[in-house]
Amino acid sequence: MINKLAGKKAPKETLVNVKELINAYYKNKPEVKEQTQKVSFGTSGHRGNSFKSSFNENHILAITQALCEYRKNAGINGIMHIGIDTHALSEPAQITALKVFLANKIKCKIANKYKFTPTPVLSFTILESNKNSEFLNDGIVITPSHNPPSDGGYKYNMPNGGPADTDVTSIIENRANEILKNDLKDIKVIDEDKIMQSEYLEVIDFITPYVESLETIIDMNIIKEAKLKIGVDPLGGSGLEVYKKINEIYGLELDIVNQKIDPTFSFMSCDHDGKIRMDCSSKYAMSSLIDLSKKYDIAFANDPDFDRHGIVTKSMGLMNPNHYLAVAIWYLFSNRTWKDELYVGKTLVSSSMIDKVVNSLNKKLFEVPVGFKWFVEGLHKGTLAFGGEESAGASFLRKDGTAWSTDKDGVILNLLAAEITANLKRDPGEIYKEFEEEFGKAYYKRVDAPANFEQKAKLKKLSVEDITSKTLAKEEIEAIYTNASGNKASIGGLKVTTKSGWFAARPSGTEDIYKIYAESFISEEHLELIVKEAQDLVIKSIEG
Structure with a gap:
């Protein structure tokens, strides 16, 4: 609600x-x-x-x-x-x-x-x-x-x-x-x-030193030469000075629409539940920047520690993080001279549109449980070109294929959106619409619900045997996972897939809630049916 x-x-x-x-x-x-x-x-x-x-x-x-x-x-x-x-x-x-x-x-x-x-x-x-x-x-x-x-x-x-x-x-x-x-x-x-x-x-x-090195991972010149109108909202976070320094060093003339630092975050719009939450992937928290979207060729924001990105385009408004990750992966592998054998990392609750894009690029997917820590080794060694989470956190390698950061980096993902727009003369939202035409439309949803410590513990221990149904939303269940396919690590919950959809259920590691992620490539109605059946299963398992 x-x-x-x-x-x-x-x-x-x-x-x-x-x-x-x-x-x-x-x-x-x-x-x-x-x-x-x-x-x-x-x-x-x-x-x-x-x-x-x-x-x-x-x-x-x-x-x-x-x-x-x-x-x-x-x-x-x-x-x-x-x-x-x-x-x-x-x-x-x-x-x-x-x-x-x-x-x-x-x-x-x-x-x-x-x-x-x-x-x-x-x-x-x-x-x-x-x-x-x-x-x-x-x-x-x-x-x-x-x-x-x-x-x-x-x-x-x-x-x-x-x-x-x-x-x-x-x-x-x-x-x-x-x-x-x-x-x-x-x-x-x-x-x-x-x-x-x-x-x-x-x-x-x-x-x-960080800003001076950005040109090793982002084409800063092409952004400057395109003379894009770029809007930036740091959302009162720790990277305000990063964007000021970018303007100073590279002359991008980023329009920083909010330069306030206020620990009450009084300038924020409330999130879906009425709370102040600096979530740059929430259309409610980001409403002030979304209202300005038509003023800019591309606009973006970050959360307080700048490990997340929020991309606002003229064509789509605030992009779903899953949509932008798919575009970022496609663009990077189409415009970087990386080694062919590099993997693409995604968390198992991220959109299957990413799977389709990676497959079209003839690249290998590395699917892991929730948590950016699973990408660290691959990014550090240079075997993983990109690692991304559905919650708008990602990082990738420098142009020369070496490590840049091994934690989520909202700055480079935002600047990449500007590079894409400058280089292709299309914003990331327009490119994602082309994906929908090629691969079909994805309907994605995350649902949070209250759960105490004991209930979260029960959900974390769900096993394949706990799923007795043979179907999900009227489709035959193809697979049930309690371990991620990429690194075989425990999900701390489970994932159920069918031909046209899937859901994953897991307890939050930081809040008293559980989370259900679901996706359908059929319709909104099909998605809601997946969510309902997933919720019924979770409620039965944690309250029984």
Whole structure:
């Protein structure tokens, strides 16, 4: 059900009280016997809310100390790069983390006058720092991504530049909870007023080297020469200075329509449920930029940590992320001189239109569970040309086939949309319409519903044997998966496919909900039937 506030500015009385939120960060202490207040690393790190005692100073102290111990045991002895986004809790969490890192004599680098650091910039920086280095360098990004203003997040990126996998995060998670249980007795910490004087801290410019290197992955000249009218909305996120620097270095004259940095995100339009959520793939959250779409040849936006992209075209308005991923893959393989044997990565909940496009290119598909971490190794080694998620997160290789970032990069996906428009004189929406003519129209939907910890655990353990029906939406079931076809990793749920459609069901790793993804190549009615039957199955499995 769509909330009456969807697409409208949030009433002033609904905005988060930043002072109270930060006070709660320091004042509230988690009860470690309460599952929702423990350290818990989902697909994108630990996330929580200080009002709910799920993201507080004690959490960050414990996680950071656990990370220090992990690094030592793993032989990671180089620089810890630290980036934050514009959420209210990000800066307090950075201060807490620095107190622990520096007490453990770990060399840290943080941003200079560009106080905020996008996730892709941090990933790029880690990879660059490890070239010709005798030490192993890594980093953390303090961000809850597109989550509401009251949330905080903490994500660890390995020396390969990408988000840590569960074999690492489980060690950190377990140790952090043990530290919490022992009343923080194992914490090493320095006083806050000694942070900036520490010999182990260096303040640097993360953004300029990243922007200067963009020409190695995007054809910046063709964009400039086309003199496109380009609109950009950073949505109050960490990459505002990236776009300013792009204009400075490349002379693109991007029109940055919103330059406000406000931790309440009061300038945002409410999402489908009436909440402020900086989701650049939501037509409700993006309504202000969509209203300006006819003014620009191409327009785009990002979420607060800039790992997601939102593409707005004259031909289609806000593009469905699945649609744009299909276009991006087609364009890159048609306009880059990469090796023939490179794979294309997609998550199993992404559109099957991508499968059809990849097949038409005679390329190999690498389908994985939800989580960008599954693409890290391939991007790092240069065997995976592209890795993308249905939630508008993707990255790809440089023009020479080497790694750029091994985390999601909303900046390069946005600039690629400008390159496509400049080079082909057609925007990505027009190209996708050609795909529909060739491959058929795809009807896609994601449905979220409330689920508590126990219900999510049941859904995660669904097996092939739990599906007793032989048909789905009046079509014969062709396959049932609990492991992804590309890397055989567990889905944490399941996927059911037929000739003309499919659905996947899985619990959220960061919110108290479960998610159903579904697609039909027949009709909207057929899609709704798939969704209904999928919901019936999930409800039966988690409430039975």
